[in-house]
Amino acid sequence: MLTSNPFAALSEVISPAMMQGYIVLMVLLVMGGTILDMMHKKSAQYFFENAKKAKKSAKRSVGAGEKASIAASVLVNEVLTSGEFSNPRRRLSHLLTMYGFIIFAVTTAIMIFGYPTPATPTPALLPQLWHIGALMLAVGGYWFWLFIRVDVSAEGLPWFRFERADLFILSLLATSTFALIWSFTGGGLTIFFALFILASTLLFGGVYWSKFAHMFFKPAAAHQKKITMADGSRENLPPDYDLTDPEVQRKFPDIPMYMGKNPPNMGLCIKAERPNHY
Amino acid sequence: MPTFVYMTRCDGCGECVDICPSDIMHIDKKLRRAYNIEPNMCWECYSCVKACPHQAIDVRGYADFAPLGHSVRVIRDEEKGTIAWRIKFRNGKKDMELLAPITTKPWGSATPKLADEPPPSKEMRDSELLFNEPKYIRMDEGGLHTLKSNGLEIKEGVQY
Numbered sequence: 001m002l003t004s005n006p007f008a009a010l011s012e013v014i015s016p017a018m019m020q021g022y023i024v025l026m027v028l029l030v031m032g033g034t035i036l037d038m039m040h041k042k043s044a045q046y047f048f049e050n051a052k053k054a055k056k057s058a059k060r061s062v063g064a065g066e067k068a069s070i071a072a073s074v075l076v077n078e079v080l081t082s083g084e085f086s087n088p089r090r091r092l093s094h095l096l097t098m099y100g101f102i103i104f105a106v107t108t109a110i111m112i113f114g115y116p117t118p119a120t121p122t123p124a125l126l127p128q129l130w131h132i133g134a135l136m137l138a139v140g141g142y143w144f145w146l147f148i149r150v151d152v153s154a155e156g157l158p159w160f161r162f163e164r165a166d167l168f169i170l171s172l173l174a175t176s177t178f179a180l181i182w183s184f185t186g187g188g189l190t191i192f193f194a195l196f197i198l199a200s201t202l203l204f205g206g207v208y209w210s211k212f213a214h215m216f217f218k219p220a221a222a223h224q225k226k227i228t229m230a231d232g233s234r235e236n237l238p239p240d241y242d243l244t245d246p247e248v249q250r251k252f253p254d255i256p257m258y259m260g261k262n263p264p265n266m267g268l269c270i271k272a273e274r275p276n277h278y
Numbered sequence: 279m280p281t282f283v284y285m286t287r288c289d290g291c292g293e294c295v296d297i298c299p300s301d302i303m304h305i306d307k308k309l310r311r312a313y314n315i316e317p318n319m320c321w322e323c324y325s326c327v328k329a330c331p332h333q334a335i336d337v338r339g340y341a342d343f344a345p346l347g348h349s350v351r352v353i354r355d356e357e358k359g360t361i362a363w364r365i366k367f368r369n370g371k372k373d374m375e376l377l378a379p380i381t382t383k384p385w386g387s388a389t390p391k392l393a394d395e396p397p398p399s400k401e402m403r404d405s406e407l408l409f410n411e412p413k414y415i416r417m418d419e420g421g422l423h424t425l426k427s428n429g430l431e432i433k434e435g436v437q438y
Contacts, residue, residue: 046286057370086331087291150305154292165308221286236349237333238362238375252377259359259379266359269385270329275296 002131005111005122006187013189016116022197023109026204033207034216040208043217051224059232070226078222087274089148096140097172103133104176131183137176145169153276167202168210174199279338280320281327285311287334294326294335303335328354328361339365356385 007019038044062070077083082098085091107130115122149169151157162170178199182192207213228235241248243263249256255263281303283294288311294303295312302316303326312335314320327335339350347368354361363376398409415422425432 050286085289090291150290150292150295150310151307154295155305163307165310235333235351236364236366237351238353238364238377240353241358241360241362241377243358243360248377254378255360258382263359264384265357266381266384267357267386269356269381270293270297271331271356272385275292277296 003124003127004187005115005127006183007108007111008115008118008120008122009187010189010193011117016112019112019116023112026200029204030207030212033205034213036208037213038217047217047220047224051227054224054228054233054235055231057233057236058228062227062230066230067227070230071223074219074223074226079219084218084222086271087148089274090144093140093144093148096136097144098140100133100136100138100140100176101172103129104137104179105133107133131180134176134179134183137172138180141169141173141176145173153274156276164209165211167206168212171199171203171206171210175203280317280322281314281335281337282317283312283314284334284336285309287332288312288330289332289334291331293329293331297325297329299323299325324352328352354380359385 010019082091082094085094107126111122111126111130114120115126146159147153149159151161152159175196178192178196182190182196185192187193203210203212225235241252243249243255243259244261249261290305290310290312292305292312295305297303300316300319300321302314302319303312304315305311306313312326322337324337327337333351333353337350338346339348344350344365344367349366350363351366352361352363359379359381361378361380363374365374365376366372421427
C-alpha cells in the first residue's frame with residue numbers, strides 16, 4: 001500500500017489528462033489568489049513604501065554583495081529552517097508542516113505527470129515519500145491546531161472553535177488526512193477520494209481568503225528586516241550593545257557599576273515559560 | 279497614548295496577552311495577531327512593549343519627554359540582563375539611546391527560599407513586624423539607610 005502509486009490505480013476511472021488538468025488548475029488558482037490577495041491587502045505597496053521609509057534613515061548603504069549574503073542567510077535561516085519563530089514548538093511544527101506539504105505536493109505532481117498509469121511503473125520511493133509527506137503534514141498540523149495555536153495556548157479558547165481565518169490550516173489538515181485515509185482504504189473512486197479532492201480544492205482555491213500567500217511575502221519581509229539591520233536604520237530600534245565593550249561601558253556607566261565589567265549570561269526570565277497563563 | 283501593534287511584525291505568539299496587567303491585549307479572532315481591545319483602559323505600562331519578542335508593539339511616549347511624531351522603541355534582553363531604549367524625534371536630529379540593567383544576578387538566583395525558612399513563632403505572628411523585619415529593611419545594622427548615613431547629600435535643582 002505504501003509503495004503503490006494511488007493515482008496510477010485511479011487512472012482506470014479518471015483519465016490521467018483530467019488529473020493533470022486538475023493540478024494545472026490548482027497552480028493557476030494559487031497564482032491568481034496570491035495576486036488578488038496582494039492587490040486587496042496592498043501588502044506589496046506597503047512593503048515597498050516601508051522599505052523606502054527605512055532607506056531614508058539608513059546610516060550606511062548596503063552593497064550588492066552584502067545584499068546577496070543577506071538573501072542567502074534569509075534562505076537558510078528564515079525560509080529553510082523557519083528561524084523567525086522564537087517559540088521552538090511553533091518552529092518545529094512549522095517545519096513539519098512545510099516540508100510535509102512540499103514533499104506531498106511535489107510527489108503528487110511527479111506521480112500524476114510522470115507515472116500516470118500502471119503501464120509506467122512508479123519507483124517505490126515516490127509513493128513512500130508521498131505518504132511520509134502527508135503524515136508529516138498531519139502531525140505538524142494537528143499539533144499546531146490542537147495545542148500550539150495562539151487561540152488555544154494564549155487565549156484559552158477551545159480547540160474546536162474556528163473562523164474563516166482557519167480555512168488554510170483546516171483545509172491543509174483535511175487534505176492530508178483524507179489523502180492518507182483514501183490511500184489506506186485501498187484508493188479508487190471512494191467517498192474519501194471525494195473528500196480529499198474537495199479539501200485540496202478548498203486549500204488551493206481559498207488562497208485569497210487564507211494565509212497561503214504568506215510563503216511569498218514572508219521571505220521578502222524577513223529580507224527587508226535584515227537589510228534595515230545592516231544599513232543601520234534598524235526600524236528605529238536601539239543597537240545591539242556588547243556589554244563588555246569599554247566604549248559602551250563609558251557611555252552607560254550603570255552597566256559596569258551594577259553588573260561588573262564582564263556580566264554573565266543572566267538566563268531566561270519570562271521567556272523561560274510558555275505564554276499560557278490566561 | 280495606548281499601545282498599538284504592527285500587524286506585519288506580530289506573529290501572534292501571545293506574550294503580550296500573557297503579560298498585560300489590564301488583560302486588554304488579545305489575539306484578533308480573524309487575523310490571529312495581537313491587538314489592544316480597549317485602548318482607553320491602557321495604562322501605558324509598557325509591559326507588552328518590552329515583552330514582545332519581535333518588537334511589534336509600540337506606544338507613543340508622553341509629550342513631556344518628546345514632541346509628538348517621535349518614535350520610542352525598546353529591546354529588553356533577558357540574557358544580557360539589560361533594557362535598551364531609543365527615542366528619536368520626528369525631525370530625526372535628536373536620536374537618544376539609553377541602556378540600563380534590569381537584573382544584576384542571573385534570573386531566579388536571588389529568589390528567597392521561603393520553604394526553607396522556619397515557621398513563625400506565636401510571638402512573631404503577634405508582632406507588627408513583617409516577614410524578616412527588621413533584617414530585610416536592615417534596621418538591625420544601625421537604623422534606616424538615609425542619604426546622610428550613606429555619605430550622600432541632596433543637590434539643588436532637578437537632577438537627571
